[in-house]
Amino acid sequence: MPETDVMPSLTVPETLTGSGKPLSVTRLRKTYGGVTAVDEVSMEIAAGEFVTFLGSSGSGKTTTLMMIAGFCEPDSGSVVVGGRDVTRLAPQKRGLGFVFQQYLLFPHMTVWENVAFPLQLRGVPKAELRRRVGETLEMAGLSAMARRRPRELSGGQQQRVALCRALVYRPPVILMDEPLGALDKKLRDQLQTEIKRIQRELGLTVIYVTHDQEEALVLSDRIAVMRDGRIDQFDTPQELFERPRTLFVADFLGAANFLPGHCEQQASGHTLVRLDTGGLLKARPQPVPEGARVRAAVQPGRITLCPPGEGFCTGTVETVTYVGTLVRITVRSEGSADAAPVRLELPAGRAPATGERVGLTADPDNVSVFPDTEGEG
Template identity: 50%
Template sequence: MSSSSLTVQGLAKRYGEFVALAPTSLDVPAGEFLTLLGPSGSGKTTLLSLIAGLASPDEGAVRIGGADVTYRPPYERDLGMVFQNYALFPHMTIEDNIAFPLKMRKVGTAEAKARAAEALEMVRLPHVAKRFPRELSGGQQQRIALARCLVYRPSIILMDEPLGALDKKLREQMQLEIKRIHRELATTIIYVTHDQEEAMTMSDRICLMNAGQIEQLGAPGDLYFRPRTVFVADFLGESNLLPARVTAATGDTLDITLAGDAGTAQAIASGAVLAAGAQVTVMVRPQNVVVRSAVEGSGKLKGKLADVMVTGSLTKLYLDALAPGLPQLVAAYPTRSLSDEHRIGDLLELDWQAADAVAIADAKGH
C-alpha cells in the first residue's frame, strides 16, 4: 500500500462567531502515525473533517501527495475512514461488507473476493468471512471496519475515535492490532482521540489541540517530558504543578524557590529562555518524585501524608503541602510487598533531580 504526505496550510473554520479551528498549518510525512489529541471542543474533529472533505474550510488549503484537494469531494482524496460506529451492513456477510468499496469502484468480482480475503488475513479474522455482523463481538466488528477501509488501499487512513465503544481490554488489543498493521503497511494514519494513554501508546507524533489551535506538536516523549505550556503538562498524564520563582540560571538549568518559600530545587527550562526573577510553573511527574522522612532545615518541599493508593503496579502517595499556595502533591513508585512504609500523617520531604523537573514560563510573561 502506497502512502502520501499531507500538508495543511492556514486551515480555518468558523460557525458564526464561534471559531472551531483557528488558522492551522501542519505537515504529516508519508507513513507517519499522527494523533490529534485534545479535550472536547479543542478542534481535533473539525480538523479531521476538513482533511476528509466532510466540511469546507473558510480559508486555507489541504494538499495530499502534493495535490491541492481543498475543495475535492471525499471520494476523490484517496482516503480511508474508520469511525467509532462500525457502520457495517447488517444484511451482508463480512466478506461482502469488506468487498463493498471495491464493488463501488467497479473492481471485478474475482479480484474483489481475493482482496477481501487478504484484508481479513491482515486483521487476523479469515474464519469469519461467511458470518454476518450480528454474529461478531464489538472488537471483531471494529477489525472488520478496519479491513473494509484497508481493502481499497487508500494512501491515508483517517480514524475518528475508532476504539471509543470498546472496553479497556479490547481497546488495548485493538491498539496493538492497529500499530501492527501500520508497521506492516507503512501507510499514513491520522488518528483522533481524547485518550492520553492511547495517544502516547500509538503515535509517532501527537498534535495536542486546545481551543481550536495547536498547543504543542511533537513526539510523545517531547510532550510528556518537555511540555511547552501548563495546559500540555496538565492534560498529558498526572503531574505536580508548582508555582515558583527563578533565583538563578545556568544555561537551561534553573535554581528555583517554590511559592510560599516552601523549599528550593532545580529544574530545566522548557522552550523559553528564563532569567532570575521569572515566575514559572514547575512540573514534576509523580514517578520522578523522591520521598524521604522530613529533615528539619533541609530546605526541601515538605508535606503531610494524607492518603495512600495502591493502583496495582503503582503505589501513590498524596501529601498536603505545609506551605500555603501549593496544590496537593503526589508521588508514585512501583508497588512493593512492604508498601506500608509510610503512614497517614507522616511528615515527609520531596525532592527530585533537575533533569526530571520542567520550568514553564508564566503565561502572563513575567
C-alpha cells in the same frame, strides 16, 4: 462470491507497503457563526506516520479531521494529499480511508461482502478483489468469520471489519475518528495493539482522533495537542510528556504538579526555582528571567522519595491509594498550609504510610518551568 477462498498466508502487497503519501495541511480555518472552531491549523505528515489529534471536546480536533476528509468545507486554507490539492473535492474523490466510532457495516452483508464493497464500487476485477479481500481478512484475523454477518460478531470484531473495509482499497491516508471510544478498556487495549501492528506492517499513514491521553501516547509517532481550535504542541509522545512547551500540555498529558515560586538563579545547565513553600527545585534550563514568578511542572511519576529535610519539599503523607501496579500518594508540604498537596506515583510495595514524614526530590531534566502569567490553560 466464494468467501472461503482466502490466501493461506499473508503476503503484504508491494503497492500497499509504504503506500502512505505525505499529507500537508496549511492554515485551515473554520468558523460557525461567531465561533472559531479551527484557527489557522498547519502541519506536515510524513508517509507511514501515525499522527493523533488529541484534545478535549471543543478543541477542534474532529473538525480538523472532517475538513481533511472532505465532510466539512474550510473557510480558508488547503489540504494536499500526495502533492494533489483536494481541498474542494468531495470525500469520495479524495481516495482516503475512514474508520469511525460507529462501525457503519451493512447488516445484510457478510463480513466478506462488507470488506469487498469498496472494491466493487471501484470496479476492481474479481480475481484481484478476491485476493485483496482474502489478504486483508487474514491480516486482521477474520478469515474464519468471512461468512458471518455483523450481528454475529462482537464489538471488537465489528471494528476490525470496519478497519479492513478502509484498508482493502489501499488508500494513501486512513482517517480514524475515535474508533475505539465505544469499547470497554480491555478490548480497547487489545485493538490498540492490533491497529498499531497493522499500521507498522503495512507502512500506513494514519490520522487518528481521540480525547484519551493514554491511547494517544500508545499509538502515535507524533501527537498534535489541540486547544481552542489551535495546536498547542505537535511533537513525539516522549517530547510532549517530558518537555511540554506550555502549562496546558503539561497538565493535559499526565496531570502535572504545578509548584509556584520564582526563578532564583539561572546557572550553567539548570534553572533554580525557589518555591513558595521555601524549598529549592532545580530544573533544566528555561528562558525565564531571574526574579520572575514561575510555576515548576513535574509529573507525579517523576518525583521520588528522599529523607526528610532533603530534596525540594519535606512534608507529611496525607493519602495512599492502591491502583494495581502503582500507588498514588499525596504529600502536604510543611512550608505552607495553603499549598496544594504534591502528588506522586510509586511502584506498589514501596509506599510510605499515611502520616509518615518524607522528603521529595526530582531529576532536574524532568522539571519544566513556565512563566506564572501563562496560567494553567
